[in-house]
Amino acid sequence: MSTDKTFRMDGKAIPFEAGETVMDAALRAGEYIPHLCHNPNFPPHGSCRVCVVDVNGKHMCSCTLEAAEHMEVDNSSDAIIDKRRTLLQMLFVEGNHTCPACEKSGDCQLQAVAYHTRMLSPHFTHFFPKRSIDPSHPDMMFYYNRCILCGLCVRVSRDVDKKSVFAISGRGIDSRLVFNSPSGKLGDSDFSATDEAAKVCPVGAILPKHVGYETPIGQRLYDNKPISVVGDTIAKNHSEKPVVIGGPHE
Amino acid sequence: MTSALETADNPQDMKRIVIEPLTRVEGHGKVTLLQGSNRSIQQARLHITEFRGFEKFIQGRPYWELPVLVQRLCGICPVSHHLAAAKATDMIVGASELTPTAEKIRRLMHFGQTLQSHALHFFHLCSPDLLFGFDDDIRHRNIVGIIEDSPEIARQGVLLRKYGQEVIRITSGKRIHGTGAIPGGINKSLTQKEIRYLQGDIGQMIAWSQGALELLKKVFFEHYNYHLGFGSIESNMMSMIRADGAFELYHGGLRARDRNGESIFDHNDYRNYDQYIRESVKDWSYMKFPFISALGQENGWYRVGPLARVNNCDFFSTPLAEEARKEFIAIGDGKPVQSTLGYHWARLIELLHCAEAIAELLGDRDLVGKELRNMGNLQSSGTGVIEAPRGTLFHHYEIDELGIVTKASLIVSTTNNNQAMNESIRKVANQYLDGHRLTEALLNQVEVAIRAYDPCLSCATHAIGKMPMELNLCDDDGELIDRLEKRADGRISRTI
Ligand code: SF4
Ligand code: FES
Numbered sequence: 001m002s003t004d005k006t007f008r009m010d011g012k013a014i015p016f017e018a019g020e021t022v023m024d025a026a027l028r029a030g031e032y033i034p035h036l037c038h039n040p041n042f043p044p045h046g047s048c049r050v051c052v053v054d055v056n057g058k059h060m061c062s063c064t065l066e067a068a069e070h071m072e073v074d075n076s077s078d079a080i081i082d083k084r085r086t087l088l089q090m091l092f093v094e095g096n097h098t099c100p101a102c103e104k105s106g107d108c109q110l111q112a113v114a115y116h117t118r119m120l121s122p123h124f125t126h127f128f129p130k131r132s133i134d135p136s137h138p139d140m141m142f143y144y145n146r147c148i149l150c151g152l153c154v155r156v157s158r159d160v161d162k163k164s165v166f167a168i169s170g171r172g173i174d175s176r177l178v179f180n181s182p183s184g185k186l187g188d189s190d191f192s193a194t195d196e197a198a199k200v201c202p203v204g205a206i207l208p209k210h211v212g213y214e215t216p217i218g219q220r221l222y223d224n225k226p227i228s229v230v231g232d233t234i235a236k237n238h239s240e241k242p243v244v245i246g247g248p249h250e
Numbered sequence: 251m252t253s254a255l256e257t258a259d260n261p262q263d264m265k266r267i268v269i270e271p272l273t274r275v276e277g278h279g280k281v282t283l284l285q286g287s288n289r290s291i292q293q294a295r296l297h298i299t300e301f302r303g304f305e306k307f308i309q310g311r312p313y314w315e316l317p318v319l320v321q322r323l324c325g326i327c328p329v330s331h332h333l334a335a336a337k338a339t340d341m342i343v344g345a346s347e348l349t350p351t352a353e354k355i356r357r358l359m360h361f362g363q364t365l366q367s368h369a370l371h372f373f374h375l376c377s378p379d380l381l382f383g384f385d386d387d388i389r390h391r392n393i394v395g396i397i398e399d400s401p402e403i404a405r406q407g408v409l410l411r412k413y414g415q416e417v418i419r420i421t422s423g424k425r426i427h428g429t430g431a432i433p434g435g436i437n438k439s440l441t442q443k444e445i446r447y448l449q450g451d452i453g454q455m456i457a458w459s460q461g462a463l464e465l466l467k468k469v470f471f472e473h474y475n476y477h478l479g480f481g482s483i484e485s486n487m488m489s490m491i492r493a494d495g496a497f498e499l500y501h502g503g504l505r506a507r508d509r510n511g512e513s514i515f516d517h518n519d520y521r522n523y524d525q526y527i528r529e530s531v532k533d534w535s536y537m538k539f540p541f542i543s544a545l546g547q548e549n550g551w552y553r554v555g556p557l558a559r560v561n562n563c564d565f566f567s568t569p570l571a572e573e574a575r576k577e578f579i580a581i582g583d584g585k586p587v588q589s590t591l592g593y594h595w596a597r598l599i600e601l602l603h604c605a606e607a608i609a610e611l612l613g614d615r616d617l618v619g620k621e622l623r624n625m626g627n628l629q630s631s632g633t634g635v636i637e638a639p640r641g642t643l644f645h646h647y648e649i650d651e652l653g654i655v656t657k658a659s660l661i662v663s664t665t666n667n668n669q670a671m672n673e674s675i676r677k678v679a680n681q682y683l684d685g686h687r688l689t690e691a692l693l694n695q696v697e698v699a700i701r702a703y704d705p706c707l708s709c710a711t712h713a714i715g716k717m718p719m720e721l722n723l724c725d726d727d728g729e730l731i732d733r734l735e736k737r738a739d740g741r742i743s744r745t746i
Binding site: 100101103132133135136138141209210211212213214215216217218219 | 310311312314315317318319322343422423424427428429430432433437438652653654
């Protein structure tokens with residue numbers, strides 16, 4: 001892709017196409033901006049705010065911000081990393097993210113982004129909410145403890161699978177993921193393990209049953225290299241057959 | 251034989267002596283001694299005060315998480331829980347057999363675990379008692395004293411333990427809380443490079459294990475009668491056994507023998523353990539009291555762990571350990587060795603066996619095999635039993651049709667030794683309590699008796715209860731007449 005328009009990020013010139021977001025242009029140029037609710041294969045959503053950058057003195061959400069010339073983007077100063085870390089710490093205390101016993105540990109984007117922002121402690125007091133699991137589906141498990149309400153499964157089930165299995169219900173701290181079925185159980189919905197929505201969760205909230213800790217420690221996605229080098233869990237899940245829909249050029 | 255003593259008829263006529271906490275035992279414990287009017291100790295109660303609540307916590311979790319979740323029962327022998335749960339989940343996924351690679355890698359992991367646990371116990375926890383004597387100044391009688399006086403012993407202890415941890419790391423991915431064993435098998439085999447790495451030091455490990463055993467024997471024989479008699483009790487013994495009668499830690503039937511070495515049962519299928527082992531509850535203890543049902547609560551209690559295993563087996567499959575076993579058995583004069591300090595000796599025979607067995611396994615080509623996992627049809631329950639470093643460990647789970655655990659029952663090694671520890675404490679207290687005044691010496695002797703069992707107290711309980719650290723002496727009317735407080739750093743003060 002050739003373009004002569006650029007903006008500057010951390011002192012580097014980043015080329016962009018008309019209509020492209022700061023996030024997409026940066027990722028295309030090989031520059032990592034942390035993100036959780038964003039998946040380059042799908043339209044941006046702008047809900048987690050982890051992709052916050054400083055643009056000409058303003059904090060902006062890079063996954064939804066259209067790139068423009070003369071932008072000065074700060075993606076790596078301590079001040080920006082502090083902001084992201086605080087957001088992550090809030091995510092960690094709001095749910096129950098017990099990494100040591102989680103099957104997704106080592107493959108989890110939330111954990112990997114937390115490492116990337118040098119998060120060493122939760123800092124805030126844990127909420128320790130009482131949340132359960134939904135084991136009703138024959139092939140897939142749902143763990144409420146781990147859901148960060150990024151909305152990816154909601155969007156993908158609606159836009160790609162055309163099933164609208166998931167939705168976010170409630171407001172503020174009471175928000176939770178719900179399933180579109182008469183009983184409210186995942187097992188009674190149209191969800192299938194082969195759905196695209198079954199592969200997009202950046203954390204370990206939607207996982208296939210009976211798999212557990214099949215991947216040995218040392219061979220998990222983030223065991224040897226950081227997320228800024230290896231990229232998203234989602235990219236790994238999609239590595240065989242990338243599904244690209246929508247996006248900034250749609 | 252025992253309940254009369256440990257739940258005395260007229261406790262109101264007795265003095266109550268409380269000793270807490272035990273230093274150098276994993277977790278915390280509290281000991282109550284009830285003294286009758288004739289000054290003998292009528293009751294000894296080892297109270298377990300720490301709560302982990304795992305059986306409840308596990309309910310509602312998917313079965314495939316079990317081998318990793320339950321490791322957190324215990325920070326000092328997580329691999330034992332990892333493997334017992336993995337064996338139970340093998341049954342759940344209908345894997346009636348493991349592939350040779352999976353079975354051998356799990357065995358290797360288990361030998362590594364037992365090696366590091368036994369090395370830790372001997373070199374760090376028990377050798378200070380043995381080398382300096384039980385009446386040495388408590389401030390010197392610890393690992394720091396060992397490092398100062400015998401740096402070479404301390405170094406060997408550290409390196410043996412490290413070797414065991416390396417075996418665990420290579421087979422499970424991490425030194426503690428790895429993920430190697432999964433339902434139906436394992437998630438990785440070994441590479442040639444990893445095998446060569448482990449082979450590099452194993453000869454030295456065998457030599458050091460032999461050295462530790464020789465040292466222990468020397469100390470034991472120096473004060474032979476003292477060591478033989480200290481806290482010694484007559485008990486039944488239970489352990490796992492290989493089909494041909496060989497010593498076994500990972501998989502086999504269960505064998506129980508009585509105090510004379512006569513068979514109570516042999517090669518029992520562990521999957522039906524609830525048909526011949528039961529647990530009783532006592533109002534003063536959070537830890538249950540298992541017993542062999544056929545013998546009843548009164549006479550059915552037993553000992554597990556190194557002493558039981560070395561007494562019970564017909565032979566060791568490795569030559570040096572077998573030679574050491576014969577020497578050990580000889581002191582029993584045709585009967586099982588009942589010396590409580592014999593635990594230390596038996597533990598080091600096992601240490602040697604583990605080192606030999608690792609050396610043997612490292613030459614096995616199956617370790618690099620590619621067939622890692624067997625799966626069958628999902629079953630509704632599973633039982634896994636292994637010999638953990640401290641003794642027989644039982645895990646039993648039931649699941650619903652969605653794969654969720656509905657019931658979990660565990661009998662951990664230390665629980666199996668519950669009654670036996672009380673008996674040994676009572677014996678020691680009767681030997682060393684003089685008059686109505688508590689002494690530092692008595693307190694230390696009681697701890698030595700408990701430590702012989704290498705109890706893992708933090709993992710052995712079912713409910714919460716935290717007590718202040720103190721040692722109380724009450725008179726016939728329950729009036730407090732003396733109190734010693736012992737701090738975690740070993741300092742003791744009288745606080746009345
Ligand atoms: S289940 Fe996963 S993908 Fe769906 S909203 Fe929660 S975190 Fe996002
Ligand atoms: S990644 Fe941009 S807001 Fe979530």
